[in-house]
Amino acid sequence: ATRGVIFDLDGVLIHTDDLHFQAWSEIAGRLGIPFTREDNDRLRGVSREESLEIILEIGGTQVSETEKSVLADEKNAIYRTLLRGLSAADVEPGVRETLATLRERGLRLAVGSSSRNAKMILERTGLRGWFDAVSDGENIVRSKPDPEVFLRAAEFLALTPAQCAVVEDARAGVEAAVAGGFTAIGIGDAGSHPEVTWRIDTLGEVLERI
Ligand code: BG6
Numbered sequence: 148a149t150r151g152v153i154f155d156l157d158g159v160l161i162h163t164d165d166l167h168f169q170a171w172s173e174i175a176g177r178l179g180i181p182f183t184r185e186d187n188d189r190l191r192g193v194s195r196e197e198s199l200e201i202i203l204e205i206g207g208t209q210v211s212e213t214e215k216s217v218l219a220d221e222k223n224a225i226y227r228t229l230l231r232g233l234s235a236a237d238v239e240p241g242v243r244e245t246l247a248t249l250r251e252r253g254l255r256l257a258v259g260s261s262s263r264n265a266k267m268i269l270e271r272t273g274l275r276g277w278f279d280a281v282s283d284g285e286n287i288v289r290s291k292p293d294p295e296v297f298l299r300a301a302e303f304l305a306l307t308p309a310q311c312a313v314v315e316d317a318r319a320g321v322e323a324a325v326a327g328g329f330t331a332i333g334i335g336d337a338g339s340h341p342e343v344t345w346r347i348d349t350l351g352e353v354l355e356r357i
C-alpha cells in the first residue's frame with residue numbers, strides 16, 4: 148500500500164512557470180534568441196543548466212562554458228528577484244487541504260524538485276512545515292528524467308519507491324517516477340504521458356487515488 152507521497156514543487160504546489168519564463172525570456176532576448184511559452188514548457192522539471200542548453204539549441208547559438216555559467220547565474224538572479232514577490236497567496240487552491248487530509252490519513256509527505264531554490268520557495272509560501280522531507284536540486288547529481296531526486300526523497304522518508312506515489316506536472320518528472328519504480332500521478336499535460344499510472348486534473352483528486 149502507499150505510505151508516502153512525493154510532490155514535485157514547480158507546477159504542482161506552486162505556479163512558478165511564469166517567473167521562470169520571465170527570467171529566461173530576458174536571457175534569451177539578450178542573446179537574440181526567440182523564446183516562447185511553448186519553449187518554456189520544455190524546461191519543466193529540467194535543471195537550470197540543461198534549460199540553458201535547450202535555449203541555446205533553439206537559437207543555434209554557441210557560447211563558451213564560462214559564458215554558460217554566467218548566463219545561468221544571471222537567470223537565477225532575475226528569477227530570485229521575482230521570487231521575492233511570492234507569498235502564501237500563490238499556493239495553488241486546494242493544496243493545503245489535500246496535504247492536511249493526506250497527513251490525517253497517516254501518509255508521509257515529501258517534496259521532490261530539481262530546483263535549487265526549492266527550500267526558499269517552501270519557506271516563502273509557508274509550505275515547508277507540511278513536509279517530512281525535502282529532496283531538491285541541492286542533493287542530486289542528475290536531474291529528472293533521472294529518478295535520483297525521488298529516490299532520495301523516498302530514502303529521506305524511510306520508504307521504498309513501491310510504497311510511494313509521485314505527483315508531477317512534467318513529462319521528465321513522470322519518466323523519472325516510472326524509472327524509479329514509483330506510482331506516477333500526472334497532473335495537467337503530464338497526465339497524457341503514456342506511462343502515467345493515474346491522470347488527475349486538480350491536486351485534490353490525489354485523494355481518490357491513494
Ligand atoms: C524545476 C523547474 O522545478 O526546477 C525547472 O520545473 C527548473 O523549470 C528547475 O529549471 C531548476 O530550478 P532552479 O530554481 O534550480 O533554477
Ligand code: MG
Nearest residue numbers: 155157158316
Ligand atoms: Mg514541475
